[in-house]
Amino acid sequence: MNQSLELNSFSGYDPGGFYDEMFEADGSVRPEYAYLLSQIEMVPRKDFTSKQHAAERALLSMGITFNVYSENEGVERIMPIDILPRIITGSQWRELEEGLIQRVTALNLFIDDLYHEQKVIKDGIIPRHVIESSKSFLPQCKGLNPPRGIWCHITGSDLIRDGRGQFMVLEDNLRCPSGVSYMLENREILKKSFPEILENMDVQPVSDYPTRLLDMLQHLSNKAAPTVVVLTPGIYNSAYFEHSYLAQQMGVQLVESSDLIVVDGQVKMRTTSGFETVDVIYRRVDDTFMDPLAFNPESLIGIPGIFEAYRNGKVAIANAPGAGVADDKVVYAYVPRIIQYYLKQEAIIPNVHTYICEEEDSRKYVLEHIEELVVKEANEAGGYGMLIGPKSTKAECEEFRKRILTNPRNYIAQPTISLSRVPTNIDGHFEGRHVDLRPYILYGEKVEVIPGGLTRVAMRKGSLVVNSSQGGGSKDTWVLY
Amino acid sequence: MLSRVANSIYWMNRYIERAENYARFMAVNFNLILDMPPSEKEQWEPLLIANADHHLFQEYFDAPTRDAVLQFMSFDQRNPNSILQCFKQARENARSVREIITKEMWEHLNEFYLHIKELPNSRAWKMGEWQDFFNEVKMASQLFYGIIDSTLTRNESWHFSRLGRFIERADKTSRFVDIKYFILLPNVDAIGTNLDLLQWSAVLKSVSAYNMYRQAFRVLKPEDIVDFLVLDRYFPRSIYYCLSQAEQSLLSISGKEAPLNKALKVVGKLRSELEYTEPSEIIEAGLHEYMDKFQQRNNEVGAAIFEAYFALKPVETFPGDRLEQ
Numbered sequence: 001m002n003q004s005l006e007l008n009s010f011s012g013y014d015p016g017g018f019y020d021e022m023f024e025a026d027g028s029v030r031p032e033y034a035y036l037l038s039q040i041e042m043v044p045r046k047d048f049t050s051k052q053h054a055a056e057r058a059l060l061s062m063g064i065t066f067n068v069y070s071e072n073e074g075v076e077r078i079m080p081i082d083i084l085p086r087i088i089t090g091s092q093w094r095e096l097e098e099g100l101i102q103r104v105t106a107l108n109l110f111i112d113d114l115y116h117e118q119k120v121i122k123d124g125i126i127p128r129h130v131i132e133s134s135k136s137f138l139p140q141c142k143g144l145n146p147p148r149g150i151w152c153h154i155t156g157s158d159l160i161r162d163g164r165g166q167f168m169v170l171e172d173n174l175r176c177p178s179g180v181s182y183m184l185e186n187r188e189i190l191k192k193s194f195p196e197i198l199e200n201m202d203v204q205p206v207s208d209y210p211t212r213l214l215d216m217l218q219h220l221s222n223k224a225a226p227t228v229v230v231l232t233p234g235i236y237n238s239a240y241f242e243h244s245y246l247a248q249q250m251g252v253q254l255v256e257s258s259d260l261i262v263v264d265g266q267v268k269m270r271t272t273s274g275f276e277t278v279d280v281i282y283r284r285v286d287d288t289f290m291d292p293l294a295f296n297p298e299s300l301i302g303i304p305g306i307f308e309a310y311r312n313g314k315v316a317i318a319n320a321p322g323a324g325v326a327d328d329k330v331v332y333a334y335v336p337r338i339i340q341y342y343l344k345q346e347a348i349i350p351n352v353h354t355y356i357c358e359e360e361d362s363r364k365y366v367l368e369h370i371e372e373l374v375v376k377e378a379n380e381a382g383g384y385g386m387l388i389g390p391k392s393t394k395a396e397c398e399e400f401r402k403r404i405l406t407n408p409r410n411y412i413a414q415p416t417i418s419l420s421r422v423p424t425n426i427d428g429h430f431e432g433r434h435v436d437l438r439p440y441i442l443y444g445e446k447v448e449v450i451p452g453g454l455t456r457v458a459m460r461k462g463s464l465v466v467n468s469s470q471g472g473g474s475k476d477t478w479v480l481y
Numbered sequence: 482m483l484s485r486v487a488n489s490i491y492w493m494n495r496y497i498e499r500a501e502n503y504a505r506f507m508a509v510n511f512n513l514i515l516d517m518p519p520s521e522k523e524q525w526e527p528l529l530i531a532n533a534d535h536h537l538f539q540e541y542f543d544a545p546t547r548d549a550v551l552q553f554m555s556f557d558q559r560n561p562n563s564i565l566q567c568f569k570q571a572r573e574n575a576r577s578v579r580e581i582i583t584k585e586m587w588e589h590l591n592e593f594y595l596h597i598k599e600l601p602n603s604r605a606w607k608m609g610e611w612q613d614f615f616n617e618v619k620m621a622s623q624l625f626y627g628i629i630d631s632t633l634t635r636n637e638s639w640h641f642s643r644l645g646r647f648i649e650r651a652d653k654t655s656r657f658v659d660i661k662y663f664i665l666l667p668n669v670d671a672i673g674t675n676l677d678l679l680q681w682s683a684v685l686k687s688v689s690a691y692n693m694y695r696q697a698f699r700v701l702k703p704e705d706i707v708d709f710l711v712l713d714r715y716f717p718r719s720i721y722y723c724l725s726q727a728e729q730s731l732l733s734i735s736g737k738e739a740p741l742n743k744a745l746k747v748v749g750k751l752r753s754e755l756e757y758t759e760p761s762e763i764i765e766a767g768l769h770e771y772m773d774k775f776q777q778r779n780n781e782v783g784a785a786i787f788e789a790y791f792a793l794k795p796v797e798t799f800p801g802d803r804l805e806q
Contacts, residue, residue: 060595061588061591061592061595062584062588063576063579063587063591234577235573235576235577240576244576244579244580245580247580248579248580248581253483253486255483256485258485259483259484259485270485271483271484272482272483272484272637272734273482
């Protein structure tokens with residue numbers, strides 16, 4: 001056949017024994033993907049490839065790049081986008097939505113309790129030392145009442161699907177979950193790549209995220225027209241693009257620490273015409289770096305006095321300082337019990353089974369079976385500080401055994417889940433790649449889940465690590481009605 | 482507007498203007514070489530001296546050969562003023578304010594920087610390739626101004642953009658005039674000869690002033706050329722024009738009713754002095770001496786702008802702010 005006319009084809013596609021989101025085990029297409037497949041198979045191979053290239057070029061000229069910490073040369077990289085979307089059905093989504101609302105509601109009650117009466121500890125649901133030894137538990141926040149009683153305004157929980165396609169929560173991100181700009185830009189790119197397919201498939205929109213985010217932030221202030229800012233660590237932060245993108249989309253100022261100052265107990269920004277009061281801060285800075293007076297007297301970064309202003313209700317901060325205690329990876333293991341405790345409900349979306357290395361039986365099991373397990377540090381993110389047993393050398397496993405024995409509180413382990421796969425365009429043909437899903441949950445007047453999210457793809461063959469800092473890519477996520 | 486943001490916008494524009502002028506400087510020399518009688522040697526050092534880059538250059542190179550100077554001024558990462566570095570810094574500045582500027586401004590800068598960063602090794606470039614490159618830089622800069630002109634709201638961002646552009650351009654135009662001083666004539670008798678005028682017309686062409694000058698004066702005369710490049714009221718690259726535009730933008734930023742701050746006083750004084758200067762006074766003072774003095778005072782304008790708008794002031798210096806509550 002003439003090569004220029006060759007059409008896209010899935011004929012040699014091999015699900016490889018994994019849960020494939022597009023195809024059943026017998027090779028037939030799942031109903032939610034049927035229309036997409038029929039359309040994609042009518043696209044000449046060549047055109048598909050050029051759409052793929054156009055998408056990557058667009059990312060580069062828009063400057064949607066992230067910085068990789070360890071690399072000097074060419075520090076900016078794009079997170080590759082795979083233009084074949086990932087689809088979630090309306091009924092799957094409704095269950096996820098319900099489960100996420102349940103989870104975030106419970107976590108917010110949990111955080112508030114931890115900084116007040118600590119009933120959850122007194123009632124023996126979670127051991128005191130687990131909380132007090134968590135790096136993200138901030139004693140400075142005790143007794144603090146954040147505006148509207150909300151601690152976790154923006155949550156990005158990472159979901160995976162196991163070998164049977166069951167959705168599970170892998171971890172919660174309650175500090176500064178990133179990636180939402182990719183969710184938004186991926187959709188914009190797919191609108192250009194496949195306008196007709198999108199039009200015919202009734203996909204729920206995500207583009208109103210910035211509006212919803214701004215509504216949520218404004219809700220935190222009593223003023224009619226509060227001044228909202230986004231606080232970034234600066235252009236060398238790996239998520240800088242996102243910070244400026246969100247500020248731009250919301251039409252608010254993007255500030256760095258040095259732009260802010262506390263004057264007479266009020267947070268102000270330095271402008272060309274003097275100081276201007278700030279009412280709400282969407283911070284993308286680690287909470288303990290916000291105020292040297294409150295958290296780290298030796299630190300030179302941060303805004304002295306801002307925590308005091310926050311404590312006195314002069315400014316709202318999202319997410320609330322101290323909220324990170326709920327995404328400690330050891331605390332994670334207790335979340336189903338936390339949901340049960342506060343809401344008297346079963347967790348709708350289950351956790352991945354988790355071994356708490358601090359508990360003797362679990363530790364013994366982990367040390368004996370480390371080659372089969374995934375071991376994670378309690379406070380790390382981004383795929384750092386992590387061991388994937390089946391993919392590691394003997395020496396690496398041994399190293400982690402030592403680390404666990406030295407500081408068991410700092411480690412958890414989970415069985416290696418064979419994550420679900422979605423067909424992905426690799427060098428001109430389709431191969432299955434493992435994916436996860438990070439939906440975004442906003443807690444304002446009510447808790448709402450954005451119908452979509454960031455699907456991260458482990459682009460390397462066989463890899464289970466989807467983090468952008470570890471060579472991951474992304475896909476647009478289509479949630480159907 | 483945030484002080485930091487204003488500062489970034491101002492410098493983003495200065496860097497782009499600087500890059501454009503560097504391209505123009507090198508283009509002058511090619512112009513000259515092609516017009517020179519064969520007895521004359523090409524001179525590359527004046528470019529460095531006029532821009533005060535010669536000390537840095539001497540740290541890395543033995544002799545100001547054509548290749549070395551072109552490399553140094555175009556792509557050398559050790560030279561903070563090289564065209565590549567200017568675009569890099571302009572882009573970094575743009576990146577830190579991209580939520581303030583327009584999407585088109587950012588994308589243009591970003592794409593052009595990525596483009597020149599990836600250009601194949603320029604060491605073996607022929608003269609034609611260099612000229613294409615300089616032209617490309619010039620066009621990229623002018624397109625950037627065009628994008629600003631047609632997409633940016635006439636707010637503070639726009640005025641700080643203009644401010645940066647005109648302060649930088651005033652400085653660079655003075656250096657174009659200066660370059661004529663540094664390009665040596667074979668002997669004193671050559672003043673006023675065809676060779677002298679050839680050099681002057683190369684300077685005019687490099688600042689896109691040749692046609693406009695001809696319309697204003699017709700005959701090439703050094704004194705008239707100085708008049709045109711320094712004092713003309715309407716030519717957009719003349720020093721006077723640049724300063725008066727910068728002053729206009731400063732007035733718009735501070736508001737016409739507000740008391741004059743230091744920046745406005747310094748720029749207003751310099752502008753009005755130029756306004757009442759005769760070209761003959763410049764020649765009598767010595768062209769180079771006059772330009773040198775001007776550059777110092779223009780730098781004072783830059784420092785006063787920094788003080789008035791960008792410096793991160795401690796609390797006490799905004800007394801009016803406490804009344805806000």
